[in-house]
Amino acid sequence: MGVPAVEIDHVSKHFRLYNDRHSSLKERIIHPGRSAYADLTALDDVNFSVGAGETVGVMGRNGSGKSTLLKCVCGVLQPTTGKILVRGSLAGLLELGAGFQIELSGRDNIYLNGSMLGLSRKEVDRAFDSIVEFSELGQFIDTQVKFYSSGMYVRLGFAIAVNVDPDILVIDEVLAVGDEQFQAKCLERIRTFQEEGRTILFVSHNADQIRAICDRAVVLSHGAVLADATPGEAVRAFREHLGDVPEGDELAAPNRQLRASKRVEILGVDVVGGAKLHTGDPLNLRVGLWSDAAITAGMVLEIHRLNGELLVRTDPDAEGATIEVPEGECVVTVDAGIFDVLDGAYQVNVGMVGPHGDVIFDWKECAASLEVTYEGRASGMLAMAPRVAVEPRP
C-alpha cells in the first residue's frame, strides 16, 4: 500500500458531560469550579491506518465512537491525546449540506461550500458543471436553497463533496439518505473514486454495503477497536459481539438486554453431504442449538458471495422458518431446497431471532461455506435451463 493516507496514532478523546453546566458568569461565581461532570471516553487509544487507495469501513453501535473518530479525522474535533496524520486533501461528508446558507442560491452555496472544502474559486469554476449535472438541479441552481426539497438539498451536498476532487473522502452514514436511484448513483461514484486510486473512510450500519464497497473494515466498541480485518471478518465480529439485527440497522437498548441473557445459542452448522456441491444439488444444513428454556424462535439464513454480494436473506417469520426450540441441546435440520446457482464460493450466515425479528438470540457470521461447481456452459449467477418449444398452430 505504500505510504498510508491516514494514520490514526493512539487517539483518545474524552468528553466532559456536564450534569448542570454553569456557563453563565453568575453561576460560575456562585459555584466556582464546581460544575459536576461525567467523563466520557468516546475514543480509547484507537490506532490504525488507512493506506492510500484503500477503502476502509468503520462499524459500531450508536455511541461507539464512529462519528467522533471521523470528526477527528476531518479536523472538526481535536483528539485529547494522540494525533492523526492526513496525507493529501480531504473532503469530509459528516452531514450533507452542513455549510449551506439557506438564504443563498444553489450557485452561491456551491462556491461557499467549495471554499469550505478547500477549493479555490477557479477550481470551483472548473467543477461547477459537473456539480450541477450530478445534483440534477439544472434550472433550480439559482433558486434559494431554502426552497429546495430535502432530496435536492442532499443531492447538492453530495454533488459538491464528490466533485471537489479530494485525495481522501470521509463519509459518515450520509448514503442512507436520498432515493434508491440517487443512492445507486452515489455508490457508482464511490466505485469510480476507488478506481481512481482515492482513499475512502466510510461509516455505515449496513453490513451489505460494507461488504460490497470496503477493502477492510474496523469495528469500534465503546471507543476501542474491536476488530480490524477483512469486511467479512469484521462484519462477523460486529454481529457476534454486538448483536446486530439482520437488517443491518441498529435497534436501541432493549435488544441488548435480551441479548445479554442469551437464551438460544448456535453451537455449530454443518452442510449435509459436505461443503462441495454441484449446481442443482439440494442444500441441507444441520444446526446445533442450545437453549436455556423452551422458546419459539425463527431462523434466518443469509448467503452471500465472497465479494460481499448478498444472494438471499430469508424471512424468519415465513412459514416453516419458525421452530419450537426445546430446553437444552438439539439439532435442527434445514432443508433449503435446490441451491440453483452457478459455480462459485458462498458463505452462509445463520441467525436465531425472536418472533418478528425484534430480538436476536444468536447470530453466526460465516457459519458455513459452500463451494459450488458447475459443468455446463451457461454463465452468470443463477442456474436456469429454459425449455424451448414451438407453439402448435391453432
Place this chain on the structure above:
Amino acid sequence: MLEASAEPRPARLPPEQRQVRVVSARSSVRHRLVELWRTRELLVHLTRSDIKVKYKNSALGLLWSMVAPLMQLAIFWLVFGFILKNGYPNFVIFLFAGLIVWNFFQGSLMTSTGIIVERAGIVKKVSFPREILPLSTVGAQIFYFSMQAVALVAVFLILQQSPDWSLIWLLIPAMAALLALAAGFSVLLSAINVKLRDTHHLVEVLLQLWFWLTPIVYPYEKISAKLHEWHIAWLYLANPVTPIVLTFQRVLYPHLVVTSTVTPPPVPPTLPVLPTWAPSTYALLDAALFVIGVALLVIAVAVFGRLEGNFAEEL
C-alpha cells in the same frame, strides 16, 4: 455523460508528495496563522455571503446599511448641534468622522462575539479554521465602512467642505490600527463567549460605556483640561479607539480651534477641538496601536486555539 463534460482533472500527486496535515490536541499559534492565511479565500466568501444574506429579500437591500448610521448621525447632530447648540461649525462632519470609526469597531465586536454559537451547525460539522468566522464579521464591517465613506463624501460635497488633504495619509495607519484591534477583540471574544455566554450581553453593555468614553460626540479638547487637572489624561488616552478617532477627526475636520457659531459677533469665543499634536504624533500613536492590535490578534488566536478543543462539548 458526466465524465465527458468535465474537464480533465489535474494529475494526482503520488501519496508521498502530498501535503501532510496533523490533527492533535494542540496546534501552535504559528500553525494556526499559516492555516488562516491558506484559507483566506474562504474568508472572502464568508464575508460576501454574510452581507448577501443580511439584505436578501429586502427591497432597499444594501441601502439599509447606510440608513441606520445616517439616522444615528442625524440624531446626534440634532441633539448636540441644534438643541444643545454647542457652536461647532459643520459639526456633522466632526460627528461623522468619529462615528464611522466607532460603527466599525462596535459592529465588529457585537456580531463576532456571538458568531461561533450562532454558527454552531457548521462549526460542528465542517472543518476549517474557526477564527475565520469572527474575522468574516470584521470583513463585513469593512464593506459597511465603505458604504458610510461614500455617504461621508456626499456630506463633504453638500457642505462644500474638504478634509485636510496634506494629512490624508494619516488615515492609513489609523485604519490599519482599527482593523488589527477589531480583529483581535473579535477573535478573542467569540471564543470566550462559547464558554461564558454572558460575554455577549456584557460586551453589549460595555460598548455603550465605551462609546461615551471616546471623544466622538464631544471634542477631546472640551474635557482635556479637566483630565489633566485630575491626572487621568493618560488613562483616557489608554482607550485604544480614542487615538484612532482623533486621527480621523484631525484629517476630516481640519480645525484645531474653531469660532463658535452660536454667540453673535463682535467677539464670538473660540472653541478648542483637537490636541495640537504634530501629525507625526498621530502617526506614531496609530502605529503603536497597530502593533498592539497585531499582538492582541496573535494572543487571541492562541486563546482561541486553547478554547477550540472544547467547542464541541460546549455548543
